Amino acid sequence: MDDDGLSPVFGALADPTRRAILARLAEGPAPVTELGRPFDISAQAVSKHLKVLERAGLISRTRQGQWRPCRLEAAPLERASGWIEQYRAVWEDSLGRLEQEIDRIQGRQDDATHD
C-alpha cells in the first residue's frame, strides 16, 4: 500500500516539533543549532527529528561547509497535498452528482404539489 512513499511524509508531519521545524525552514535554510533553539529539548532529540524529516525527503542537508544548513524540500509536500486534493475532488464530484439527483427529486415533489 505504500509504494508512493507518502506514509513517511505524513508520519513526519504528525509531530508538532517537526511541523514547527518545517515552518521555520519554509522561511529559508537554517543551521541545526538555530532549528533546535525554540524547543526545550536536547540536541540529540533535535537531531532525531531532523533524521525523520530527512528520511521522509522533507529536508536536505548540505554536506559541505561548517554550518551544514538544513533546507526544506517541497516535492513530498506537493505529493501529499496532491493526494488530499485528489481525494477531495472525487468526493466533490460524486456529492455534486448526488445534489443533481436531489434537485431532480425535489423538482418532482414541487411539480406534484402544483398539480
Next chain:
Amino acid sequence: MPRTTEVLFEPGRQDIVVTRGFAAPPDTVFTAMTDPALIPRWWGSRRFDTTVEEMDVRLGGSWRFVTRHREGPVTPYAFRGVYHDVVPGSLIVSTLQFEMGGPGHLQLVTDTFEPDGDGGTRYVNVALFQSVADRDGWIPTGMETGIRESHDLLDELIGAPH
C-alpha cells in the same frame, strides 16, 4: 453551509472527515443517498460505472457495489460492507472494504445528516481506518501537481504556525 466539499485530513490520525452542505432537508438527502437506483448516478469516481449488487440499509444488512473503469482495464473493482446503526434522516454507521485490498483495510464509516438551520443539510462523512498507515495509503497516487510555494503547501497540510 458551503456547498463545496471540505476534507479534513490531519497528520497522524486514523480518520478522514468529509463535510458538505446541501440545500435540501436531511430526510431528502438521506433518502437520495440510500436509494439503490440512484447509486450508479453519483457514487464513486466519474471514470467508473457502478453496479449495485446488494444494498440492504438496515442493522446487519449488507451492501456490495461493483465498479468498472469506463476506458481502462476491464477488471471490476468491488466494494462491500455491512450496515450497523441506521437512523432514517440522520445517521448511518457502516463498514467499507475494498475486496482486493485484503485484511487490515476495513473502514468504519459514520454518515451524519444534520439540519443546517436554513432548511438545508450539513452532511458529514467520517471514515475511520484501522491504522494511520492504512489511512495514508488509501489512495494510490502517481499524480503530479503544479509547483507551488512551500508556504502555501505547509499551510494547507499542517496549518503551519508562523
